[in-house]
Amino acid sequence: MxxxxxxxxxxxxxxxxxxxxxxxxxxxxxxxxxxxxxxxxxxxxxNHLKTGRKKIRKSRVRIYDQPVLTALKTVWMAADNICSKRLQPFLPELLGFLERNEEIKIDDKIRQKLITLSCSTIDRLLLPSRRRYQLKGRSTTKPGTLLRHAIPIRTFADWNEKQPGFFEADLVALCGDNVGGGYVNVLDLTDVFTGWVTLEAFMGKGQFMIHAGVNSIRQRLPFLMLGFDSDNGTEFINGILLRYCEGNQITFTRIRPYQKNDNCFVEQKNFSVVRRFLGYIRRETTAELIVIQEMLKLIEDYVNFFQPSLKLKSKTRIDNKTKKIYDVAKTPFQRLLDSGILRPDIKQKLLDYYHSLNPMELRRKISKLNQKLDQLHRYNLVESTNT
The missing domain is CATH 1.10.10 (Arc Repressor Mutant, subunit A)
Known part of the structure; x- marks a missing residue:
């Protein structure tokens, strides 16, 4: 040779x-x-003739081994399977919560590897574990015309408030595939500046129920409600809510008809919060309503304190492409602290409450209540079949 x-x-x-x-x-x-x-x-x-024994390329030592992947999956599940760009900035703080509550046990070496993970590496490691959801629903909004002239229109471009307190509102119907009869509705109010989510469930969608839900949310907010922006449904466009907003010095506005993007902040939360946890199954009994009301309290804490989100900073049109720049992912609670509007006593109270929470325990409680909802739904199906 x-x-x-x-x-x-x-x-x-x-x-x-x-x-x-x-x-x-x-x-x-x-x-x-x-x-x-x-x-x-x-x-x-x-070609160049290679002589001698063929060089054997040594395989690279795997940095992020199975213990790192197992710990990352635990943290990812605690954050409700969010994307890497939202998870990576919040990972050190969330990891601290899980360790303090003994939900995860790792050594210093694995902890250091987790903290230094990049977004691309997180995506690559979690790729086999990801699940995709495809959910569709129905709209139950009926336009109200009596007071539309008294409530000014506000578009997406007008939302430039630099402080918490301006909310977008929408109603999420848990009606299944039939909008007839009585069923549970969830009132979703989302703060534009911080992304703070507040939820209230009740049977039906009457004006008095909406008024009671808005008032209940306003009473438990840690900051003032300054603005209220809704769609054109009769449940919002009515004299009761208009007088309530005027009496409490709340700016009441509405979106353009059939332009959901004007209400984009709350529309996004309708899917990522309400539909993600409650789905599209019809809920029409008092027993289901009680369970949902208990769930919503836990969901509020989980989303506001442990769900970081990206906020759009700028959008530039270059030829036929749009370049978007986002800030670092933060939770609504972190954005609220950064705003500097909280009184010292309220701020300390929120911090104490924040450190008393356990994200994994919140998820377990929500999961148990979801199982209870499924049992009630199956029972209702059997009852309706027998009758």
């Missing part, structure tokens, strides 16, 4: 400097001497 390689190397330069006819004769000589295939011989002349 070495003799063949030496012969090939010796006549290689003569082959490369020859014309076409001479190259053909040199190939014939090499093939007759060595027994090489003609195409293989041509490749040897045209």
């Amino acid at each position: 070495k003799q063949k390689q030496a012969l090939t190397q010796a006549i290689k330069k003569r082959y490369q400097s020859s014309n076409r006819n001479t190259k053909s004769k040199i190939l014939d000589e090499l093939i007759a001497t060595t027994g090489y295939n003609r195409s293989y011989a041509r490749r040897l002349f045209n």
Whole structure:
């Protein structure tokens, strides 16, 4: 073998400097001497000949091994399977909560690896574990016309408030595939600046129920409600809510008809919060309403304190593409603290409450209540079939 390689190397330069006819004769000589295939011989002349033993490439040492992946999955599940760009900035703080509550036990080496993970590495490690959800629902909004002239229109571009207190409102119907009859509705109020979510569930969608829900939410908010923006449904566009907002110095506005993007902040929370935890199954009994009301209290704490979100900073149009720049992912609670509007006593009370929470325990309680809801739903199906 070495003799063949030496012969090939010796006549290689003569082959490369020859014309076409001479190259053909040199190939014939090499093939007759060595027994090489003609195409293989041509490749040897045209490429650098590697001599000696083939170099064995050593495999890279795996930095993020199975213990790191197991710990990352635990943290990811505690954060409700959010994307890496939302998880990565919040990972050190969330990891501290899980360790204090003994939900996860890791050594310093694994902890350091988790904290230094990049967004791309998190995506790559969690790729086999991801699940996608495809949910669809129905709209139950009926336009109200009596007081539309008294309530000004506000669009998405008008939302430039730099302080908490301006809320978008919407009603989420848990009606299944039938909007007839009575069923549970969830009132969703989302603060534009912080993303703070407040939820209230009740049976039906009457004006008095909406008024009671808004008042209940306003009473338990840690900051003042300054603005209220809703769609054009009759449950919102009515004299009761208009007088309530005027009496409490709340700016009442509405979106343009059939333009859901004007209410984009609360529409996004309708899916990522209400639908994600409660789904689209019809809920129409008092027993289900009681369970949902208990769930919503836990969901509020989980989302506001442990669900970081990205906030759009700027959007630039370049030819036919749009470039968007987002800030660092933060939870609504972190944005509320950064705003500096909280009184010292309220701030300390919120901090104490925050440190008393356990995200994994919240998820377990929500999961148990969800199972209870499913049992009630199956029982209702059996009852309706028997009757």
